[in-house]
Amino acid sequence: MRIIGNWLYKRRKRVCVKGVKSMWKKVWSGVSQGSVLGPLPFLIYINDLEDNVVSNLFKFADDTKLFGQVKDMVDTTLMQEDLDRLIEWADKWQMQFNVSKCRVMNMKLHIEYA
Numbered sequence: 001m002r003i004i005g006n007w008l009y010k011r012r013k014r015v016c017v018k019g020v021k022s023m024w025k026k027v028w029s030g031v032s033q034g035s036v037l038g039p040l041p042f043l044i045y046i047n048d049l050e051d052n053v054v055s056n057l058f059k060f061a062d063d064t065k066l067f068g069q070v071k072d073m074v075d076t077t078l079m080q081e082d083l084d085r086l087i088e089w090a091d092k093w094q095m096q097f098n099v100s101k102c103r104v105m106n107m108k109l110h111i112e113y114a
Helices: 004-010 040-043 072-094
Strands: 055-061 063-067
Touching: 063 072
Parallel strands: none
Antiparallel strands: 055 063
């Protein structure tokens, strides 16, 4: 993992807009967006996110979706416990879910048999 250590060591960045470049600034945290190596440390970091989660979990880049079928109070309780586990994970690893982007989608499935 020396390549990642070297990549993170004494990082600096600057912004270029229409050919005008800003001053270099030290980078203390975060993953560089648009870089080739950027997603790898993040994926390693969140690798254990779904541990102990019963519901389905879908991760893509920095998006996470928790989903499952809720038919009764038992399913409701299981889903809530999974949400609680995700919050515990986020607290443990000092991450935050963007609550303003969180949504609940309810779908009612109606099947007719001919």
